Amino acid sequence: MLKPIYEDDRAFIVDFAYSKSAPVPGFCASDEDSEADSGCEGVAFLEGSKPSKRPSDAMKGGICCCFVNHTRSLILLLSFVVVATLFANTVLLNFAIVSNSQLIPRHFVAVTKQQPSVQPPVASESIRAQRSANASEDGVPVPSDEDIDVNDELVTQKLIEEVTEANKKFEEKAKQDRSEADEDEGHPVPSVEDPIEKALAAITYPTQKPNTRLILLTKATTAPSATVNATISETETTPAPSKPEASDKDLEATELPDSTDKSLRLDSRATIPTITEGSEVAFFERRWLEELQDWAFYAAPGIGILLGHPVGAIFVRSIGCHKAVFAALLLSAASVGVVPFVLGRDQLVVTILRVLQGFAFAPTFAFIGQNAAAWAALKEQLWFIATCIAGIILAPAISWSITNELIASGYVNGAFYGHSVFTFILSAVWIIFYRNTPQTHRWVNGLELNKVHTGKAQNNRLADRNSTSLVFRSMACVAVLLAGFGYFFAFAVITIFLPTYAHTVLHLTPYSTGAFVVTPFLFMAFAHWISYGINKYSNCCGLTTKVRIFNTLALGLTAIGFLGLAISAALHHFDEYSGFNNFIHAVVLLPLGFAINGFFQSAVIVGRYYTQYIVTHLQVIFGLAFVIVPVFVVFWTPLNVLRYWRFVFLGTAAILIIVAITFAVFGRGQPSNWAENSWDPTATHRMLQPIPIGRNAECGIIEMRTIDDHLKSSLSATAEY
Incomplete structure (x- = not known):
C-alpha cells in the first residue's frame, strides 16, 4: 500500500489512501466485519492524528459499482441533460409556430405557388x-x-x-x-x-x-x-x-391589379398580402416598424442571453453552479409553461416570454466552463466541453421531434406543458445530486478525487480578477472567439429559421417540416462525436497545425454547404426540389461538427485553467449570433421568396470564410504565457512520497498538516538520521 502526499492550493498536504481494489466511498468501520463487507483494505491514521471527515460525510450513501471512481461521469451526463433542456426550451417556439400559420410573423408569410399562365382560347x-x-x-x-x-x-x-x-x-x-x-x-x-x-x-x-x-x-x-x-x-x-x-x-378579360394591393385583396379583412415568386418590392421602401417587431420575435432569446450573461456569470462564480443553474431551470420551466396562455394574443407578450427564456439560458456557458474546470481531470476537459456542446446541438432534434408528434396528435399545448414539467423534475434532480466540487460530493472517493486534481497546480489564481483583460488581450483567444462567432452564426441560421423556411418557402406540411428540420442537427452531432474520436489518433502534426486544419475544414466545408443552398435555390423552383437539394439541406451543418477539434480544442490548450473564462465569453458570442442573424435575414428578405433567401445563404458563407481565414492565421495550439503555469499537464506522478500503510487502518484521509509543519517534521527527521 502506498500513501500519496498531494499538494493542494490551500497550503495543505492531503494524503490519500490507495488499495488494490477500489475503495468504497465513505470511511470503513473499525471492526473487521464491516471492513470485510466494504471490500477495501484497512488504512490506519498516523499516530497523533484524529479521523477528520469531509463536509459531505454527514450525507453517507452508496453508488453503483459501475460508477465507482467515475462519479464525474454521472455529473457529466446530468450536465448534458441540463444544457439540452435549457436550450430546447429556448428554441421550442421556433418550431411550434409552424403548426399555425397565424402565429408566424407577417414578414415570413407563406408565398403562393405561381403556376404557368394559361393562354385564352382564340375566338374564331x-x-x-x-x-x-x-x-x-x-x-x-x-x-x-x-x-x-x-x-x-x-x-x-x-x-x-x-x-x-x-x-x-x-x-x-x-x-x-x-x-x-x-x-x-x-x-x-x-x-x-x-x-x-x-x-x-x-x-x-x-x-x-x-x-x-x-x-x-x-x-x-x-x-x-x-x-x-x-x-x-x-x-x-x-x-x-x-x-x-x-x-x-x-x-x-381585363386583368386586375397586383393582388398585393390592400384594396383589392380577396379577403378585405386580411392584413397580410398575397406573395408569389414573381412579386416585386422596393428594397428600402418597406414597413420598417412592422419588420422591427418581427425581428424582435426571433431575436428575443438572443437579447435575453446578452442581458442575462453578466448576471449569470457573476452568480456562477459567487454562489456556484449548484444554485445558479437551479434558478435558471426554474425560470426556464415557468417561462415555457406560460406560453400556451399568451400564444396567439399579443406578439409583444410572447416576445417578452422569449426574452425570459434566453435569460434563463444565459448562465449555460459559464457553467460549462466551470464544471469542466472543477470536475474534469486535466486531460478530460475537452471531453466535458464537447459533451455539453453536444447537448446544445441535439436539443432541437430531440425537442422538435417530440413536439412534432404531439402537434400531429392534436396536443399543441401539451408540447409546452411537457417541456415545463420535465424541466421542473430535472431541477429537483439537479439540486439533490449535483455539487460544485468533487470534494463536497458524497460519492467521490479519494482515488477519483486525486485523479481529478492531478496536474492542477493553479499557481496564479490571483489573476482570476483580471481574466477578462487577459483573454481579450491575447490574439489566440480573440481568434477563438471569432471562430466561435462563425460557428454559432451558421448554427443560428438553421436553428432559428429552418422551420419557418421549410414551411413557408418550401411549402412543406407542418408534420413534414418536423422530419425535415431535425436532420441537420443529427448529422452535425454525428460529426461532432466522430471528430472527437479522431482527435485521439491524429498525432501526425503539431497541435497548432492540427487545430488550424480541423477548424478550416469545419468552417470552410460548411460555407460550401451554404453556397450549395444558394445555388440550388437559384437553379430549381421550390416545387421541383430534387433529392440532391434535400441532401444539401440535410448535411449543411455536418462539417461544423469538426470544429470541436478546431477552436474548441484551441481554447482548452491556450487557456488551461483559464479555459473556463474563454468558454464563458463564448456565451456573449452565442447571444450576438442569435441577435444578428434575425437582423441579417429580415434585411435581406424583403419578401419571403427563394430569390431573396439566396442572399442569406451567400452572406452566411462569406462570414464563415472570413472567420476561417482569421483562425487559420492567428489560431494557436500552444498555451499562452499567462496561462502556461496555471496547470501542469505533464504531471503524471500522483505521489510525492510513498508511505506504507498497515492493513488494519481505516480508509479515508490520513493526515492534514500545513506545509510549514510538514517541513519542520521532515527537517527534524533528517537531523535525527
Whole structure:
C-alpha cells in the first residue's frame, strides 16, 4: 500500500489512501466485519492524528459499482441533460409556430405557388357568330356552354364568392334605379333641365330594363391557387340598336391589379398580402416598424442571453453552479409553461416570454466552463466541453421531434406543458445530486478525487480578477472567439429559421417540416462525436497545425454547404426540389461538427485553467449570433421568396470564410504565457512520497498538516538520521 502526499492550493498536504481494489466511498468501520463487507483494505491514521471527515460525510450513501471512481461521469451526463433542456426550451417556439400559420410573423408569410399562365382560347369567326346567335333578348351576349366548361376549371372558390357579392350589390343598385326612374308607359319623361341630346335619346329609344347578369369570360392567367384574373361587368342602360358586335378585344378579360394591393385583396379583412415568386418590392421602401417587431420575435432569446450573461456569470462564480443553474431551470420551466396562455394574443407578450427564456439560458456557458474546470481531470476537459456542446446541438432534434408528434396528435399545448414539467423534475434532480466540487460530493472517493486534481497546480489564481483583460488581450483567444462567432452564426441560421423556411418557402406540411428540420442537427452531432474520436489518433502534426486544419475544414466545408443552398435555390423552383437539394439541406451543418477539434480544442490548450473564462465569453458570442442573424435575414428578405433567401445563404458563407481565414492565421495550439503555469499537464506522478500503510487502518484521509509543519517534521527527521 502506498500513501500519496498531494499538494493542494490551500497550503495543505492531503494524503490519500490507495488499495488494490477500489475503495468504497465513505470511511470503513473499525471492526473487521464491516471492513470485510466494504471490500477495501484497512488504512490506519498516523499516530497523533484524529479521523477528520469531509463536509459531505454527514450525507453517507452508496453508488453503483459501475460508477465507482467515475462519479464525474454521472455529473457529466446530468450536465448534458441540463444544457439540452435549457436550450430546447429556448428554441421550442421556433418550431411550434409552424403548426399555425397565424402565429408566424407577417414578414415570413407563406408565398403562393405561381403556376404557368394559361393562354385564352382564340375566338374564331364561328365562335363569335355562335355567341351572337346565343344573345339574350336585350342584345347582351351570353356565354355558351363550351365557354362555361372551359372557365369552370379555372374559377376559384374565392372568385365565386366575389361574384355572388357583386351580384347582390348590382341588384340593389338596379332596384334603386328603377324606384327613382320616372316612367310613362315604359318611356322616360325628359325634364326641362335635361340637355337636348338626352331628351332626344329618351324619345327615340325605349328604356331597356337594366341587366344585372354577370358575364364570366373564358380567359384566366393563373391556376386556382393563385390570383384569378377575370372580368366582372355590369351592362349599362343603353339602347339595344346601338349595341355593337363584340370584338376580340371585348372578349378578353381585363386583368386586375397586383393582388398585393390592400384594396383589392380577396379577403378585405386580411392584413397580410398575397406573395408569389414573381412579386416585386422596393428594397428600402418597406414597413420598417412592422419588420422591427418581427425581428424582435426571433431575436428575443438572443437579447435575453446578452442581458442575462453578466448576471449569470457573476452568480456562477459567487454562489456556484449548484444554485445558479437551479434558478435558471426554474425560470426556464415557468417561462415555457406560460406560453400556451399568451400564444396567439399579443406578439409583444410572447416576445417578452422569449426574452425570459434566453435569460434563463444565459448562465449555460459559464457553467460549462466551470464544471469542466472543477470536475474534469486535466486531460478530460475537452471531453466535458464537447459533451455539453453536444447537448446544445441535439436539443432541437430531440425537442422538435417530440413536439412534432404531439402537434400531429392534436396536443399543441401539451408540447409546452411537457417541456415545463420535465424541466421542473430535472431541477429537483439537479439540486439533490449535483455539487460544485468533487470534494463536497458524497460519492467521490479519494482515488477519483486525486485523479481529478492531478496536474492542477493553479499557481496564479490571483489573476482570476483580471481574466477578462487577459483573454481579450491575447490574439489566440480573440481568434477563438471569432471562430466561435462563425460557428454559432451558421448554427443560428438553421436553428432559428429552418422551420419557418421549410414551411413557408418550401411549402412543406407542418408534420413534414418536423422530419425535415431535425436532420441537420443529427448529422452535425454525428460529426461532432466522430471528430472527437479522431482527435485521439491524429498525432501526425503539431497541435497548432492540427487545430488550424480541423477548424478550416469545419468552417470552410460548411460555407460550401451554404453556397450549395444558394445555388440550388437559384437553379430549381421550390416545387421541383430534387433529392440532391434535400441532401444539401440535410448535411449543411455536418462539417461544423469538426470544429470541436478546431477552436474548441484551441481554447482548452491556450487557456488551461483559464479555459473556463474563454468558454464563458463564448456565451456573449452565442447571444450576438442569435441577435444578428434575425437582423441579417429580415434585411435581406424583403419578401419571403427563394430569390431573396439566396442572399442569406451567400452572406452566411462569406462570414464563415472570413472567420476561417482569421483562425487559420492567428489560431494557436500552444498555451499562452499567462496561462502556461496555471496547470501542469505533464504531471503524471500522483505521489510525492510513498508511505506504507498497515492493513488494519481505516480508509479515508490520513493526515492534514500545513506545509510549514510538514517541513519542520521532515527537517527534524533528517537531523535525527
